[in-house]
Amino acid sequence: LISGCGTFTFLSSAVAAVSGLLMGYELGLVSGAILQISSILALSCKEQEIIVSSLLFGALFASLTGGFLIDRFGRRLAIIVASSLLVLGSLILLPYESYGILIVGRIAIGTSISLSSIATCVYIAEIAPEHRRGLLVSLNELMIVIGILFAYISNYAFASISQGWKYMFGLVIPLGALQAIAMYFLPPSPRFLIMKNNDEAARKVLERLRETSDATKELTVIKSSLKDEHQYSFFDLFRSKNNMRARMLVGLTLVFFVQTTGQPNILFYASTVLKSVGFQSNEAASLASTGVGVVKVVSTVPATVFVDQVGSKTFLCIGSSVMAVSLITMGLVNRNIHVNFTSVCRSQSLEDLFLQRLGNLTSVTNGSLKDLFASMTSPEILTFDVQRSPDVARTGEWNRTALAGGKSTTESHVENGEVPIVLKWLSLASLLVYVAAFSIGLGP
Template sequence: MNPPAEMSPPVATETQSMTSDPSHLGALGNNVPLKAAPPNTTGCSWLVVLAAVAASLSGLMLGYELGLTSGVLLQLRGVLSLSCREQELLVGSLLLGCLVISMAGGWGLDRYGRRWAMLLSGGLVAGGTLLLLLPASLTTLSLGRAVVGMGTALSGTAACMYIAEIAPRERRGLLVTLYELMVVVGVLLGFGCSYTFSALPNGWRYTFGLVLLPAILQAAALFLLPPSPRFLVARGDSERAKEVLALLRGMASREAVEEELRDIQAGLKEEAEHGFRELFSDKANLRWRLLMGVALVFLQQTTGQPNLLSYASPLLRSVGFHSDAAANLASTGFGVVKVVGTVPAVLLVDRVGPKSFLCVGAVAMGMSLVTLGVVTLQSHTHLTSLCQSPVGLNHTYQGQNLNTPSSGLDYGSFKLITPPPGESQWNGSDPAEALRTKKEDAGMGSGVRGRGHMKWISLVSLLVYVAAFSFSLGPMVYVVLSEIFPTGIRGKAVSVVSAVNWATNLLMSMSFLSATERIGVPNVMFLYATMSFVLLVFVLLLIPETQGRTLEQISKELAKKKQLKVRFWRRVQPQETLFTIHKTPELSTLTPQPLTGFA
């Protein structure tokens, strides 16, 4: 992302309007109740619902591209005999495109509008997909994935902003949630299509090509939809914005439309008063808040979710699912769990609060990763690399020609000298290992039952991990991000945090296979588990409880909140403390015990 990545416009109060949100990362921030706003009498016409559904197809495309990665990777590494680094490049190219557009796409959104940005992104997705359908090579596949990544990220940014800006205040959270639901549905479809086409010759081409359907459908719908009223106001066309608002609000009174127009104008004026440099200043504790947001998305990605999503099928093969079809089918369960796990987050976030979800999710993720690490430690997984081709180089035939369904050739005449596809172990150069694998698949051999139990324990652990992420870190990180920054600078702050999110997602995905090759799968799982518990401590100590508070109350408290500064590289004097607490008169005094030593 998930997401890398992962991993994603903020909530608006009655005087707030949306700013540049670089990715889908801000989508779930709108689940937060608008407690500061009085009941609204504006309407919600059928046009708003249609526009929200059409824009949410951007989430479907992004989720689909994320979900298909692991299954397609199993096929392509046999077709192209990809090394570890080449597989990481193929996976990371999509995230690289997302990172590039997250840093450069905001300008185009503000200049040309949300609808035209979604149309442009549809063209990028179509162009990148056509590159993927060309004769297979690492260069064309990586370039095509990067272009598709740019398109899906730009589309997600524009879609979230567009929905938030056309939706009435009391329906904004519900309508923007459609985007996140589309993302997880897209992930499910990506896993499912990878499994469906895995047995077909060149099945990966069909999997890549199916994304053209929602891209074309969205482009056709966008020509019929109105522009964003907020964009029109920003361009100085208030009269046209008023007409669009009246169309979107249906039966709403003229006074209600004019009041909403004034709110948009006030929000834009407030945003213009805040510069980008303020994010890095001590004003209203903004620098501390920015560091909090950056640390939160960094920890979100370093718990391993983008890797376990992108490399789900190879990982499942390594723990006992000894065929591409079996591994792809098992990984399809991840998509189902992601959809189911998102539902309680949407329904209960207003009652429970994001902090509680984050804590429970971090514990569940940490425990499931520890279990997965222990199981893989007891199996052969830690002795082999996840990135090795199912066929070794010393076999009498090349995997590109005979060992993959994509080749379309019959391997029957070779079955006496080599194992058929799906029965070869990762390192096919060892005949004894291949024979052991065949016995495992047939249910024979010593210890097979134990290893059979291990693969199911591994699958359950991964499903628990995915479920925990789906109801906690997946949506709740961006709920918190939408709440901890002031209204006028929130869009700029989320832009910075989003770029860090994509960069961390890219770094994690580009190093996963190399890390498993160097230190083994169990140690990687234990490392991710450690980061989950670090995240738990971080949330408990530093993330504020926002449940039941308005955005203004949260921002005011964070602006006054005491900071914890740690001095480094200087000896602490006898009457000095290691920590300096900056207090405000409204807060109670905290006097730490004197410490001596090096700080």
């Protein structure tokens, strides 16, 4: 399938790289799901943010313990556990419509994708032949962006379906279960087997992966590299020995800029951001956000193929420069649009609740119309619980004023001046250029 790489090695890498697909899907999924969840549970801005960020709490836990776990129990077993945990976390979410359950499920999913991202890259690197290692590890990165694209497509497909967010979360369950089963039949990493002093098993795995009858040479190379590793301790990372301190600082700086450039926020809130700049319905915002997924895939493929020829430093400089220009453009455009993200997340739950109740008019008799209208405009419905969420209560007052005039909040905004179509599409174009530049310069 790939020149210089055995079929079994490639298939093993592809099965492991499904973790990247699952990770990308979970990262992009919440962008559209939160629009429905916030309306169903009438969530405040803070509660929406907690649901979105709860994934990162689980990821933080796994990132602190993942290295120890994969060295103690193995890379393959870690991927199996991570896939199983993702299935479990998704199953927890489906039967209930509870704020607390959503947080628990998202924490479990965050732990899963973080652990799998650590184990998958190490597993693929250790089973791949040296001259094809970079290409096969990049397969995981490509799967991440494909997963993000699938998530945005899923967001659009289920945006107008009742309880569509449950379908979004449920789609990964079969794939996660299949990966856990398939990984069980794949061999452990030969490097891990040597770490556990199981040289004979490591030799058999290498012979199967390389499709050769003698893997003595590669076995010797692995043993030599492990011996070299043992001369370093954790504290050597902070010393000048072999330039380790400078290497660590460069790595930490790159990771820092990956986070502070705002890319994770775009993944998590793409639909909300687009809704705030003029794509007013959930369907329109979700459809526009699929452009983010498409651009990420299209940008990652050439970056992966040509990084060795062009150089990662060149890609980093070009990508960072274009990102700066696109962010400045977005800022200027959004300044003219007068974007208010807080009012968007405050108003959408009440707006959707009103439209949902309005849809029930078709099943109501004429004699009960008065009661239905009274229930829609009652203080309990419009203000919810003032003590639980003052922000939502204030939103209720705004919506009550709009309802009294026979107009929804969205209609009032339209009367005050809809977002000019040029600014709306310029904002989207700037966002897509930013995403493309990030994918080229800093990765998926």
